[in-house]
Amino acid sequence: MLILTHFAMTALFYGVACGLFFVTLSRGHEGLGRHAFPALLAGVMSHVVYVAVDLMGDDTPPMSDIHSTLTVLSLGIVLAFLFATWRKPAMAILGAFVTPVVLVFFLASSLGRSVAHVPAGVRSALLPIHIVVNIAGFAAFALSFAAALAYVVQERLLKQKRLGGIFQRLPPLHVLDTFGLRATSIGVPLLTFSIISGVLIAVRSQPGLASLGATQLFAVVAWLVFAGVLLLRLAIGWRGRRAALGTILGFVCVLAVLVGYVARAGGGA
Amino acid sequence: MSDEIVVVGLSHHTAPIALRERLSVEPERLATQLGELVGSGLVAEGVIVSTCNRVEVYGTADDPKSAAEKVRAFLEHQCEGTEFAGQVGPTVYARRGEAAVRHTFRVAASLDSLVVGEPQILGQVKEAYEAASSAGTVGTLLGRAFTRAFAVAKRVRSETEIAAGTVSVSSVASALARKIFGDLRGRRVILLGAGEMGEAAAKALAGDDAALTVINRSPEKAERVAGECGGRAADYMQLAEELHRADVVITSTSAPGYVLTTELMKGVAKARRGLPLFLIDIAVPRDVDPRVGDFENVFLYDVDDLQQVAQENLAQRKRAAESAERIIEMEVAEFEAWRRSLALTPTIVAMRQRYQAIVKAELERTLPRLGDLSAKERKALDKMAGAVVNKLLHAPMTELKATNGTAEGPIMVAAAQRLFGTLEPAAAHDRPSLVSDGLVAEKTKA
Secondary structure (H helix, E strand, C coil): CHHHHHHHHHHHHHHHHHHHHHHHHHHCCHHHHCCHHHHHHHHHHHHHHHHHHHHHCCCCCCCCCHHHHHHHHHHHHHHHHHHHCCCCHHHHHHHHHHHHHHHHHHHHHCCCCCCCCCCHHHCCCHHHHHHHHHHHHHHHHHHHHHHHHHHHHHHHHHHCCCCCHHHHHCCCHHHHHHHHHHHHHHHHHHHHHHHHHHHHHHHHHCCCCCCCCHHHHHHHHHHHHHHHHHHHHHHHCCCHHHHHHHHHHHHHHHHHHHHHHHHHHHCCC | CCCEEEEEEEECCCCCHHHHHHHCCCHHHHHHHHHHHHHCCCCCEEEEEECCCEEEEEEEECCHHHHHHHHHHHHHHHCCCCCCCCCHHHHCEEEECHHHHHHHHHHHCCCCCCCCCCCHHHHHHHHHHHHHHHHCCCCHHHHHHHHHHHHHHHHHHHHCCCCCCCCCHHHHHHHHHHHHHCCCCCCEEEEEECCHHHHHHHHHHHCCCCEEEEECCCHHHHHHHHHHHCCEEECHHHHHHHHHHCCEEEEECCCCCCCECHHHHHHHHHHHCCCCEEEEECCCCCCECHHHHHCCCEEEEEHHHHHHHHHHHHHHHHHHHHHHHHHHHHHHHHHHHHHHHHHHHHHHHHHHHHHHHHHHHHHHHHHHHHCCCCHHHHHHHHHHHHHHHHHHHHHHHHHHHHHCCCCCHHHHHHHHHHHCCCCCHHHHHCCCCCCCCCHHHHHHHC
């Protein structure tokens, strides 16, 4: 019952924050917009309690199944967003793109509650580091996706010469592009480390049995696309719209893998 | 009669620039002028707002009509012996009382500006107020009016979109460049050609610390414009190489055909490897082939686009001005209520003092007859006496405050002064008649 209450409260706060960010972006309603961050912070607090209660009631470490992966990942994205936009009021409006992702991930976490016990051998000292780095990497990709989405919208408005409220409220193109590049540059090495450490843990615990599970495939697909975008950015000067579309495509691939596993876990597979 | 605010002056609405220039007061002469105005008794308090768009004297007087005439004469006197002699009078406007307060608020909130919503006026009014404060010519009424005006201006800016968007072609270009590149410091701007509007846009961008390069078919002209705008001149033959490195290009040539053709720009775009390029085509006929605007990471705006944005922003400001006027009306009403309460204050204070004096005298007469009272008992008696005064005065004071500012107000004050015996002996001789006004008689009949 307690866990359900916290789930509902967290979802409600994130939903309210999402709505407030959206109203601020679309209508420029600063009065309402002022409450978006407090609502998001309330969601974070409720989310932390929810994760704590969830972990206490479950023997498995976080990210061992799709449910806990999404629960912790959505929290990681919010924290990364708060960290990245700290004292950058112009970037706060990205909340309109980040909070829907957070909300969707968080709500989806309730669909895939399949218990996947982690064997005792896997619980090495490397595991917590692997988990934290993994979450940080995905959170960086989510921020990169939000900036890319904002870039595409802003670029479209500029090309079409529709310079109204949304255009005025979104950050400059260069700022969004740099933010996206930075987030991808942070995300790729983090996920590289996470994948290598994951393989090490798996090989050490079950030599010969290591195979691609839900979250592993999820990580590999994300890594492939984002590393590709980063490579193209650095090697052949991909920037702006093209880089933004690549980033969005990468995140859509991640979402597709995720949806597949949520559906499978939800179906009891 | 209580003091009222009076504003006398001329502005871009009424007077040509030459006359405004003649009457403008340099900052170093402000204290002397204010001293003359207040010292000679034209106004009780005084502030002079002198900008390129207005010269206005703000003052207070118990006879605002006469004060306005005197200040008008003072302004006319400034132009005596000049080519403007006799021309000042018709251009001067005067506002008194509530209208003067409204004018003060509207000026500070930039509703009376040439470009509605421009931000400089608030700073200029603040400077004028500070100069007057230093000269010692600001009292309670003007002090309150100006501090409220600053708060109203801030409120208008935050609650309406009065300052949203830019309203000139050059500032629109500069604002758009900032929306693409963020900070313009160190960004490379090319001015191609030397049209007047192009120069204005280049100056606006150079003002944001962008590095300006001027290219013209005539090297002499390029050098001259570069010198005026604070940039460097480059040879026309280097145009393609300069374009490779540029962030913003303003074209303003008088060439009959396209200068930046699709062929040229295809090569440029390739060499730039996806770097964004903002092209501002201010020339008529256009210098940039419109198809260039379809290139990836190239943003092309011509003079019509920029003018349309400027006009939309201006229309938006006009809409915002309507909401701003509503805010101003609310604030004027609040200010007037406060000002009227100033007139009531001496009567209320006198009523209270009189009752307190009576109670104190009676207590002093009675206390010796009550024998030895403890400090606690004395305190209780004092408290009771205070409560009696408050309760007796509650109803008349509430009524006075309620009618303050209405037609009945002055009659009620006069009645209170007579009934409570608070009139000064001298004033008691010319006390107003209650019945002659008709209001009391009507009330009695009713």
